[in-house]
Each structure stands twice: as structure tokens, then as C-alpha cells.
Amino acid sequence: xxxxxxxxxxxxxxxxxxxxxxxxxxxxxxxxxxxxxxxxxxxxxxxxxxxxxxxxxxxxxxxxxxxxxxxxxxxxxxxxxxxxxxxxxxxxxxxxxxxxxxxxxxxxxxxxxxxxxxxxxxxxxxxxxxxxxxxxxxxxxxxxxxxxxxxxxxxxxxxxxxxxxxxxxxxxxxxxxxxxxxxxxxxxxxxxxxxxxxxxxxxxxxxxxxxxxxxxxxxxxxxxxxxxxxxxxxxxxxxx
Numbered sequence: 001x002x003x004x005x006x007x008x009x010x011x012x013x014x015x016x017x018x019x020x021x022x023x024x025x026x027x028x029x030x031x032x033x034x035x036x037x038x039x040x041x042x043x044x045x046x047x048x049x050x051x052x053x054x055x056x057x058x059x060x061x062x063x064x065x066x067x068x069x070x071x072x073x074x075x076x077x078x079x080x081x082x083x084x085x086x087x088x089x090x091x092x093x094x095x096x097x098x099x100x101x102x103x104x105x106x107x108x109x110x111x112x113x114x115x116x117x118x119x120x121x122x123x124x125x126x127x128x129x130x131x132x133x134x135x136x137x138x139x140x141x142x143x144x145x146x147x148x149x150x151x152x153x154x155x156x157x158x159x160x161x162x163x164x165x166x167x168x169x170x171x172x173x174x175x176x177x178x179x180x181x182x183x184x185x186x187x188x189x190x191x192x193x194x195x196x197x198x199x200x201x202x203x204x205x206x207x208x209x210x211x212x213x214x215x216x217x218x219x220x221x222x223x224x225x226x227x228x229x230x231x232x233x234x235x236x237x238x239x240x
Contacts, residue, residue, distance in 0.1 A: 015127035035191045036128040037184065039198035040139040040149065042222045044122060044158065045115035047106070048077040053114055054105040055084055058098055079224045081106070107141075109148030117156045120239045121197055121220050129159035133194065138167045138183055140176035177206035184213045197239070201229035208233055 041047050052074055059070035068088040078084050081102030085095045105111055128135050135158075141149055146168050153160045160166075169179050180203050184196055196207060199222035207213045219238045 015124040020131055033134055033191045034194055035134040035136050035187065036124070036194050037136045037138050037187070037196045037216075038121060038125060039180075039196075039200060039203065039220075040137055040141065040152075042079075042118075042199045043197060043220045044118055044125065044137075045112075045152065045156070046118050046222075047115055048074055048224070049114040049116060050106050050111045051079075051081065051084060051102065052077045053111070054081065054102045055088075057105070058101050062094070077224075079226045083227070107145070109145050112145075112148050112152045113155075115152065117158075118220070118222070122156070122158065124195070124197060124218075124239070125158050128194075134165075134191065135159040135161070136165055136167060136187075138180050138196070140169050140179070142172050143168045143170055176200075177202040181206035181210055181213065184216070185210055188212050188216075199225065201225070201232050204232045204236060205230040208236075 038044055052072060055069050055072050055077070059065075059067055059072075063069055069084070069090060072084075072088060076087070078087055081099045082095070084090075084102070085098050090098060125135055137149075137153065139149065146163070146166065149166060149168065150160065150163070153166070167183055169176065177200070180198075184193060184207055187193055193213065193216045195218050196203075196213070196216045197218045197220055198204060199220045201219075204217040204219060207217050208215075214233075217232070217236055219232070219236050221238055221240050
């Protein structure tokens with residue numbers, strides 16, 4: 001299943017080559033620190049493993065062993081619990097209960113251990129570190145999940161210079177795309193942001209709405225995505 005915008009510009013070159021060409025252009029104009037910023041969920045890590053485990057645990061406790069939820073595979077697993085309940089034909093009366101179960105499990109720090117790394121974005125992170133740039137992680141995960149998130153970065157062997165490299169949302173109530181766009185705007189005042197890589201159309205739309213950050217986004221194509229995604233610029237680079 002593909003989500004990339006049909007008008008997006010697919011990136012074919014090696015990450016390090018692309019990063020270095022962008023940085024050389026920046027250095028010719030300024031001497032600010034240069035950063036490459038990554039989203040986490042569904043950009044650097046595949047969260048479908050969390051959703052799949054939640055589905056299997058719920059099915060084992062509440063459903064018939066032959067229910068489609070109990071036999072769900074990773075390839076069939078959608079973006080979130082709401083879509084999953086519809087996909088497997090769960091009784092509508094149970095949708096709310098399952099979504100709450102999924103949400104609690106999905107955002108449990110221990111569940112992050114189930115995630116697997118996504119090679120496309122991970123290669124960019126390693127290339128950015130090798131080229132000498134500041135690698136930052138900007139996530140919608142809240143501060144209480146910081147330690148679990150830092151442990152995940154270390155487990156995957158991703159560049160991690162310390163707590164200042166991970167930017168977490170201060171409170172769950174903040175709208176994630178708006179939060180990320182505002183953080184990137186602040187970062188752009190003191191650093192040159194070479195790229196912001198994410199699978200989220202909503203994040204990119206918010207970032208592209210600000211002139212100062214309009215051209216920094218790179219779309220990481222993830223196998224599945226939420227419905228009703230906003231439009232993004234047709235020339236947004238896409239990592240396939």
C-alpha cells in the first residue's frame with residue numbers, strides 16, 4: 001500500500017549525498033549550527049507492532065479465538081485502533097472499549113520495545129551523524145514517555161547526544177502538528193534546519209504553512225496512514 005503524493009518528488013540518491021549538498025549550500029550563506037530533525041512514530045519506528053499486540057491481547061481476553069482480530073497479521077494491521085476495529089468487523093458496541101484498550105497499550109512506554117526500526121529514515125539519521133550535523137528527534141510523545149523514548153533510540157543504535165536531542169510534547173492536550181511546527185520555527189531562529197523527516201501529512205502541512213520552514217519537510221512513505229490526510233506541497237521530497 002502506498003501513501004506518497006502522486007506529485008511528490010521521490011528521492012533516489014544516497015542520504016549522505018543529498019544531505020551534504022544541502023549543507024554545502026547552507027554553509028556558503030551562514031555559520032549557524034545545522035540540524036536534521038526526525039519524527040519518531042511511523043518515521044523511524046514501525047508502531048504497527050504495538051497495535052498488533054494490543055489487538056491480539058484484547059482478542060484473547062474478550063473475543064472468540066476465530067475472530068478476525070485474533071488472526072490479524074502485521075501486513076493487515078492499519079494505522080490505529082479505530083481503523084482496526086472497523087477492518088476486522090468488531091461489534092460496534094465494543095469499538096469504544098477496544099479503542100481505549102488500544103490507546104492505553106499503544107502509549108505505554110514498555111510497548112515501545114515492540115517497535116522495529118524503519119530503514120529508510122534510519123539511514124538518513126546515520127548519514128546526518130556521519131556528516132557532522134546535529135540529529136534531533138521531534139515527537140508527539142509526551143514528557144512522561146521521555147525515558148522510554150531515549151531507551152528506544154539507544155536500542156536501535158540511532159545517533160543520540162543526550163536529552164537535549166529529544167523534543168517531547170509537554171502535554172497530551174496540545175495538537176501535535178501545531179506543536180511540531182512551532183518548535184521547528186523556534187529552532188530555525190538559531191539553527192539551519194536542513195530537513196524535517198516525517199510520515200505525517202498533518203505535520204508537513206502545518207510546517208509548510210509557515211514561510212520560514214516551508215521547504216524543510218521530507219515525507220517518509222509509511223505503508224499505512226490515517227484517513228483524511230491534508231494536502232501537502234506537490235514538490236515535497238519523498239523517501240520511498
